[in-house]
Amino acid sequence: MTPARGPSVKQHTVIDSPYGPLTLVATDGVLSGLYMTDQRHRPPEETFGDPDDTPFTEVSDELRAYFAGELKEFTVQLHLDGTPFQRSVWAQLQKIPYGETRSYGELADALGNPNASRAVGLANGKNPLGIIVPCHRVVGANGSLTGYGGGLERKRQLLDFERGEADTALF
Template identity: 55%
Template sequence: MASPSISRTAPTTSVAREPRVFTVVASPVGDLTLTGTTEALTGCWFECHGKPTNVGPDLRRDDSAFAEAATQLAAYFAGERTDFDLSLHPTGTPFQLQVWERLRAIPYGETRTYGDLAVEVGSPGASRAVGLANGRNPLSIIVPCHRVIGADGSLTGYGGGMDRKRYLLDLEAGVRSLL
């Protein structure tokens, strides 16, 4: 089943007016803070990120709002899930949204370079812009920015830290060989 696409609706939609909620989910790479509304996930943040940037003063904890996301993340880390089927509504520029959508198309266990992604989004000379968009991805793991590597095949920057990036890539490589 294909994953739902990233919502590109304007911030004035009903999703933007929904109360902002969060929960914290334990994972093998540390606690993950999930943010959003009762209708859509807007962020998945590592504890090293500090307070997520996409929340307002009305933020309240609601573990039930993200029960499905927590279940899918647990299945991912257990090697039982290779994709996420969640309603997503990240905030970004049109170019960022385009890059994030393309990230979701990178198959589990595979990687792409920044240059590959630039070509795939129709901007072959925009490797740096793709890198910046990748770095601003608010949905770590779910929008798999960890699957992007340097042109020489080396691991390059990752907002969650290089150890987490290596862990996620190793997890996917190991599980993929068992599928």
Template identity: 60%
Template sequence: MTVVHTVIDSPEGPLTLLAQDGGLAGLYIGDALYRPPQTAFGPRDDRPFAEAARQLGEYFAGVRREFDLPLALRGTSFQVTVWRALLRIPYGETTTYRELAESIGRPTAARAVGAANGRNPIGIVVPCHRVLGTDGTLTGYAAGVECKRRLLELEKVGR
């Protein structure tokens, strides 16, 4: 259960990537809210992240719409259910917290879905930025609402 990390540059600033058990376990944009302390990152080792760095570069260049990376999702069963549902939101599309709650069979759990969404440890790859408030507004994002806006603009999400 060794955790290692790397830091790569992106148009959104430095991205800290964590790997655990052969999968991507974390992707934090800058000093994102809920970012674990540096002591949880393990030693720096760039080798396990070559493919993730390549795919993220393609994403930011506008040529990659889906990621094909092994993920190490760690959280409560409810959180993991929400994060897996996020993976089904297509590139260039959005959903709302209410719709996401309905999609996992928990139609009254929009707030809990929002909380799980906010704790998503693998930003961008697990596309929590594609979730909007029930009225279609941009709401909180661990890396900031402006970052969320820029990611949606990159994906050319129409409003």
């Protein structure tokens, strides 16, 4: 018989970034959320747990390096809580190389379901770990910027930054 686990412990902190404050959330000490101000699908603040910087040293260091143009791939451990389909989409997002983009249709094809581009878009929009799970790298079929939970202007800024079309010493 497996011993019963107690409820998950959540903690959060807020760090500065070139794109505004970022709220980092950990579940049982593992990063489970990164939310921008005014982000669509942002959970209520009361679900973030107690303020505590302790579990966020590694991710804060990686984000600082990313915003300084020194890090192209995050290695911090992630706790992604979602449906199996959402987690499969988020896994595909993590395969999009720094500075590149993919369309919703290309992600659907990579998942083996070419008719699922709308479902991919919905899962992309529910991504709880923006920037680290790079949902900003997904564009429309014609390359146009389409929905982004952090706002289209932030999406444009992040893509320009990764393409080297913006200041690299942002942070």
